[in-house]
Amino acid sequence: MAEKIKQVVVPRKRNSRTKKLEIPKIDWEKLRTYGRITMRISMAIGCLVAIVFLYNQVVSLPAFQLRDIQVRGNLRISSAEIEKAIKQNLSGTLMTTSLKSLQEQLNSFVWIKRAQVTRILPDTLRIRIEERKPLALVRFEGEQAPVWVDDEGVTLGEYDSTLDKELPPLVVGFNRESVKTDKQENFERIEMYKQLMNAFDGGPKKYSPLIEEIDISNLKDIRILLSEGSVEVDLGDRDFRARLMRALDVLNSLRHRDIAKLKGYKFLDPQILEQPEQIRFISVVHPTQIAIKPARAQNKTSSENLSAAQKER
Secondary structure (H helix, E strand, O other), X not given: OOOOOOOOOOOOOOOOOOOOOOOOOOOHHHHHHHHHHHHHHHHHHHHHHHHHHHHHHHHOOHHHOOOEEEEEOOOOOOHHHHHHHHHHOOXXXXXXXXHHHHHHHHHOOOOEEEEEEEEEOOOEEEEEEEEOOOOEEEOOOOOOOOEEEOOOOOEXXXXXXXXXXXXXXXXXXXXXXXXXXXXXXXXXXXXXHHXXXXXXXXXXXXXXXXXXXXXXXXXXXXXXXXXXXXXXXXEEOOOHHHHHHHXXXXXXXXXXXXXXXXXXXXXXXXXXXXXXXHEEEEEOOOOOEEEEEXXXXXXXXXXXXXHHHHHOO
């Protein structure tokens, strides 16, 4: 008889070591530190917002409304024009308006070289103006009305008889387009004009009042027009004062028939001596010869002699 097999079920041994959940420790000190920092940042932001709010409230008070504008240093441009420009560009009260913006607006005026704007609380603006100084009275090519130009070549405005007591010699040779585009050429003409005026008025006697017009269209061949007799004088490109004095001496000697003085000069056309009142051009660029041209060319030889004298400069 077969034997019965007994199966014995042996239960598995349970692991007596049960894993426990690990709960991280809370660093209460660090948490309190973070809390204090967050609170301080929040308080700072709140204070800043409050300050900005209070500032806007204060600067908008009626006490800071502009009531007075003090203008100093202006001559060509009226105080009324300046005040009008200020009020048009005023934004809010005196405290909320940008001084830089006001200065830029004033500097856009042609006659103003530099403007300084200062607040005087609670309700005053002080404006100090530095105007451009007119240097030369220029008549541009193709235009009739002369205008002032300053030492930077900036075109300012027309001659004002109420402000400009002395009328300087009129300057020709400037082109309005070249003034805008060719600053170097313009600068050279300005410098030449300064050199000429220093030469004419740099000695004991001023000769500029005797000059009606200065032609600087050719910087190598400066010419002037005398007020008396409308005589054009060719001065070349150097020794302007000495050459002008010689031209005036020759013309004066011719008008007064001063033969003794005239003997010291060599004239290319001796026939002109018979009618000194007809002289319209004189060239003194040659050290020993004087070239003279009458109102109308008398003959071919006179014209040829004049050209020869100019070539010998």
